[in-house]
Amino acid sequence: MPAVTYVSADGAREQVELAVGTTLKDGALENGIDGIVAECGGNAMCATCHVYVDEAWIERLPERSEVEDELLESTASERTAASRLSCQIKVSDELEGLVVQLPEEQE
Amino acid sequence: MSATITSDAPVSRLDPFSERFLNDPYPPHRELRDAGPVVRLERYGIWAMARHEQVHAALNDPETFRSAAGVGLADFTKEKPFRPPSLLLEADPPEHSRARRTITGVLSPKRVRSLREAFEREAHALVERVVDQGRFDAVDEFAEAFPTKVFPDAVGVPDKGRENLMAYGNMVFNAFGPQNEIFRESAKGQDEVREWIAEMCLRENLRDGGLGADIYEHAPRHEMGPDEAALLVRSLLSAGVDTTVHGLGNAIYCFATHPDQWAAVHADPSRARAAFEEVVRFESPVQTFFRTTTRAVEVEGVTLPEGEKVLLFLAAANRDPRHWEEPDRFDVERRASGHVGFGSGIHACVGQMLARLEADVLIGALARRVEAIELDGEPELKLNNTLRGLASLPVRVHPASA
Numbered sequence: 049m050p051a052v053t054y055v056s057a058d059g060a061r062e063q064v065e066l067a068v069g070t071t072l073k074d075g076a077l078e079n080g081i082d083g084i085v086a087e088c089g090g091n092a093m094c095a096t097c098h099v100y101v102d103e104a105w106i107e108r109l110p111e112r113s114e115v116e117d118e119l120l121e122s123t124a125s126e127r128t129a130a131s132r133l134s135c136q137i138k139v140s141d142e143l144e145g146l147v148v149q150l151p152e153e154q155e
Numbered sequence: 156m157s158a159t160i161t162s163d164a165p166v167s168r169l170d171p172f173s174e175r176f177l178n179d180p181y182p183p184h185r186e187l188r189d190a191g192p193v194v195r196l197e198r199y200g201i202w203a204m205a206r207h208e209q210v211h212a213a214l215n216d217p218e219t220f221r222s223a224a225g226v227g228l229a230d231f232t233k234e235k236p237f238r239p240p241s242l243l244l245e246a247d248p249p250e251h252s253r254a255r256r257t258i259t260g261v262l263s264p265k266r267v268r269s270l271r272e273a274f275e276r277e278a279h280a281l282v283e284r285v286v287d288q289g290r291f292d293a294v295d296e297f298a299e300a301f302p303t304k305v306f307p308d309a310v311g312v313p314d315k316g317r318e319n320l321m322a323y324g325n326m327v328f329n330a331f332g333p334q335n336e337i338f339r340e341s342a343k344g345q346d347e348v349r350e351w352i353a354e355m356c357l358r359e360n361l362r363d364g365g366l367g368a369d370i371y372e373h374a375p376r377h378e379m380g381p382d383e384a385a386l387l388v389r390s391l392l393s394a395g396v397d398t399t400v401h402g403l404g405n406a407i408y409c410f411a412t413h414p415d416q417w418a419a420v421h422a423d424p425s426r427a428r429a430a431f432e433e434v435v436r437f438e439s440p441v442q443t444f445f446r447t448t449t450r451a452v453e454v455e456g457v458t459l460p461e462g463e464k465v466l467l468f469l470a471a472a473n474r475d476p477r478h479w480e481e482p483d484r485f486d487v488e489r490r491a492s493g494h495v496g497f498g499s500g501i502h503a504c505v506g507q508m509l510a511r512l513e514a515d516v517l518i519g520a521l522a523r524r525v526e527a528i529e530l531d532g533e534p535e536l537k538l539n540n541t542l543r544g545l546a547s548l549p550v551r552v553h554p555a556s557a
Contacts, residue, residue, distance in 0.1 A: 077492075087432070087511065089493050091503040095264045115259065122264035 050144040054081045054099075057152045068141060072134035072148060073097045083150035090135035095122040096154040100130040102147035109137060125151035164457040165190040170198050171443065171466065172332040172540050180442065180543070181483070184471035192455040193465075199228060199333070201445075201464040205471035207478035207495070209454060213446055213467055215500040220446035220465060222502060223247040227331030227445055227541075230464060237330055238349070242386050244394070244502065251501065253377040258387055258505050260376070261369045267508040274305050274512060278520040286524050286554050290531050293411075293548040298404035301517050306395050309509070310388070311365020312355050319351045324397030325539060331445065332540025341539070352392055356385040366391065395506050398440045399513055401537075401544025405438035406431055406518060409485050411528045411550055416487045421555065424522035430487035431514035435496035437485045439470035442543050444498065469495045470543065526555040 049065040054076055056062075066075040076084040085096035092115050101109060106129060112120070116136045120127050134148070167190055169183050170176060176183050187194055187205035194203045204210050213220045223246050225231040231240065240246065242254035281301055285291045299321065307317050326345050329338040354360055358381065361367035367388045374384040410417040420430050448463045459465065473494045474482040497504035504510070532549035 077490075086492055088497070088503065088507060089495075089499065091497075091499060093259075093264075093503060093505075093507055114256070118260065118263065122266075122268075 050139050050141055050146070052139060052143065053145075053147045054083070055147065055149045056081075056083055057150055066139045068139055070139045072099065072137045072139065072146075074135075075139065076134065076150075081150075083154070084134060085154040086135060087155075092116060092119060092133060092136060095119045095133065096124070097134040098123045098125060098151050098154060099132055099134045100128060100149040100151065101132050102149065103130065105143075105146055105148075106130055108142070112136070123151070124153040124155055164193065164195045166195045166197050167203070168197050171196070171203070171468075172335055172337070174337070174538060177337075177538050177540075177543075178536060180470065181474065184468060184474065187468060188471055188475055188477075191457075193457050193459065196466065199464075201228070201466055202459055203466045203468065204454075205468040205475070207472040207475040210467045210469060210472035210495055211499055213465065214495060214498055214502070217247060217501050219449055219452050221247045221449050222251070222446060224447035224462075225445065226502075228333050228464060228466075229330075230447065230462075232447075232462070239386065241390050241393070242383060243390050243505065248501070253379060254383070254387060255501065255505070257370065257373050257377045257379055257384075258390070260373045261366055262505055262509060264508050266366075266369075267512055270305075270309050270509075271512060271516065273308070274516040275520070277301065277305050278517045281517070282520045282524050286552060290549070290551045293407040293550045294400075294404045294545050295547065298407060298545075298548075299400045301403065302396055302399040302513055305513060306399065306509075309365060310367045310391055310395075311362030312367065312392070313360060313362075316351045316355075319348045320392060320396045321400065322348050323352050324393055325537075325542075327393045328397060328441075328539050328541040330540075331443075335540070337538050337540055352389060353385075355392060356388040358384070361388070391506065394504070395509070397539075397542060397544070398504075399510050401440035401542055402431070402435060402510060403514060403517060404545045404548055405440060405543070406434040406514065407528065407550065408534060408545060408548055409434050409438060411530050411548075413485050414527060414529070416485060417522075417528055418526075419487055420518065420522045421526050424519045426487060427519035427522055428511060428515040429491070431511065431518055432491040432494070433485065433487050433489055434514075436473045436479075436489075436491040436494035438543060439473050439494075439496040440542055440544055441496065441498075441504075442470040443468055443541055469498065521552075524554055525552045527553040529553075 053063045064079045073086050087096045088094035116133050120131050192209045196203050326341045329341045358371045370387045371384045420426050446465050450461050452459050497507040531551040534548045535546045537546035
């Protein structure tokens with residue numbers, strides 16, 4: 049199972065192993081990692097599962113859909129080139145070692 | 156419809172649109188969940204799913220479980236719909252996608268957040284009013300009073316005739332069930348109501364800068380014409396009022412009957428938003444929606460033929476012990492995310508952020524002023540083929556000492 053590291057806003061790192069096909073949002077929630085709200089339950093409606101992907105990974109992730117791109121305009125913490133919605137990214141073997149940073153605020 | 160039905164499909168004689176069922180849906184929900192992952196409802200010749208896993212999966216598989224044949228009992232491929240179908244609710248991709256993009260562009264979380272201040276002013280005034288009264292009907296004077304003011308204000312609908320909004324929503328949601336007495340009763344006098352709604356969907360009647368006018372502005376970007384924009388405004392007016400009213404009424408009911416839970420919200424009003432999420436799970440305003448199979452599909456060993464109606468019990472999924480711990484316990488500290496009270500997938504409620512904002516603001520304002528809510532008479536249900544909510548809820552509130 050690919051290992052993914054979540055880095056909290058205050059810098060604490062937590063590495064978890066996630067089954068292929070799990071979304072980064074579910075991976076965080078199922079492992080008790082704080083910092084993801086996902087109010088809409090993963091339906092790309094709320095922009096409260098915002099993460100910053102580690103720089104090395106920005107280009108390696110599947111592209112944002114138009115819906116994700118538009119929703120990222122509504123994040124509570126500033127949007128950057130590294131911004132993604134964690135409900136829209138599914139874990140695959142290619143993502144082994146992925147590192148994502150959680151934002152200060154989600155709501 | 157004549158295709159063979161595998162013999163191992165459990166069969167139920169329950170009528171989910173009977174008054175008996177609607178009055179107390181939770182025991183029959185349990186019965187349906189326990190009968191199996193998919194159950195044949197003999198009375199209507201349809202299928203039902205009531206477990207979280209299957210309901211969630213069907214909602215997220217629109218290629219197999221389509222919406223364009225209607226999300227009610229009526230099959231639009233065989234019967235003429237009672238109104239031109241919704242471009243959102245009663246549509247499939249790719250047509251659905253254009254309509255959805257138009258409306259999600261208008262109802263972005265950022266835009267919804269921008270409404271907070273106006274909503275807070277109304278909520279504050281309303282809470283002061285009911286606290287002064289002490290005893291009031293939490294449906295008429297509270298749960299209904301708030302959304303029927305702030306929602307049409309946000310959409311940009313003129314003041315005159317707004318009473319039609321509740322009547323229209325009630326009828327639309329009844330029409331997803333059979334043409335029973337409940338439906339017929341709600342359809343009385345609807346010609347004028349429908350005429351008013353159609354008028355309100357026209358650009359010239361919508362205030363500049365409101366959500367309705369925004370739909371007209373966004374529509375051309377997704378190749379939608381003015382007639383289509385009008386239908387999208389109709390979606391807002393159909394789905395945005397009764398649902399929220401029932402959600403708020405159910406919230407007050409839950410708090411009045413679970414005083415310890417209200418005490419927790421009163422102690423920390425920032426919990427109002429999460430508490431509302433739990434209300435939507437526990438007393439889901441929208442109880443059911445139909446889908447129609449596009450092909451023969453196997454569900455846990457049972458084959459559903461093509462073109463069959465499938466009734467998805469959102470409210471039963473939200474209390475499925477296979478998914479939730481102690482599902483019948485109302486617990487405002489629960490992580491209720493993952494409930495299907497707003498649906499899931501491409502048809503998930505497009506106004507859900509607006510509903511959350513209304514609830515957050517109103518329940519938050521009440522929590523800051525009121526330390527206890529108690530029933531002051533018997534609540535009365537408002538029976539509807541699809542919705543669960545109250546017709547009246549007499550309560551007494553005790554203001555917190557300043």
